[in-house]
Amino acid sequence: MVLDQATKLNLVKQANEVRRFAYAPYSKYPVGAALLTSTGKIYTGVNIENIDFTDGICAERTAIFKAISEGERSFEAIAVVTNNGGTPCGSCRQVMAEFNLKMIVIMGSADGEILSEMTVEDLLPAAFDPGNYRLP
Numbered sequence: 090m091v092l093d094q095a096t097k098l099n100l101v102k103q104a105n106e107v108r109r110f111a112y113a114p115y116s117k118y119p120v121g122a123a124l125l126t127s128t129g130k131i132y133t134g135v136n137i138e139n140i141d142f143t144d145g146i147c148a149e150r151t152a153i154f155k156a157i158s159e160g161e162r163s164f165e166a167i168a169v170v171t172n173n174g175g176t177p178c179g180s181c182r183q184v185m186a187e188f189n190l191k192m193i194v195i196m197g198s199a200d201g202e203i204l205s206e207m208t209v210e211d212l213l214p215a216a217f218d219p220g221n222y223r224l225p
């Protein structure tokens with residue numbers, strides 16, 4: 090699917106809007122994500138932290154897991170908005186790689202701009218993904 094600029098900007102807008110629901114009292118780094126599926130639906134997500142710091146979850150995986158649990162597995166693009174244009178962490182890259190190495194990852198600003206754009210493959214080269222898994 091070729092994504093037009095309006096579609097990308099809408100994803101950034103939604104990622105930014107949902108950021109207000111982030112639960113990030115420890116890092117004070119709220120993150121919002123908006124995931125576009127091939128059926129045209131958008132699933133949003135935020136980071137959700139915990140006093141046991143290892144139990145938090147990122148915005149990207151919240152959005153992806155919401156979509157999976159609603160029966161969606163085909164992902165076209167995800168927009169991520171942070172305070173500083175930060176890229177997804179390694180765990181989120183791995184989860185993205187499970188579903189689509191060609192998915193477009195858009196880093197957006199709180200002003201609604203597109204700061205950078207990469208594919209999952211760009212973010213996680215030589216990934217350990219389902220395509221290279223072989224049973225012994």
Ligand SMILES: O=c1ccn([C@H]2C[C@H](O)[C@@H](CO)O2)c(=O)[nH]1
Pocket residue numbers: 113116118119120135136137138145146147148149169175176177178
């Ligand atoms: O792309 C990112 C990077 C970080 N975080 C979260 C994890 C943690 O709650 C906080 C600080 O790392 O931001 C995300 O949700 N997505």
Ligand SMILES: [Zn+2]
Pocket residue numbers: 147148149150177178179180181182
């Ligand atoms: Zn992450």
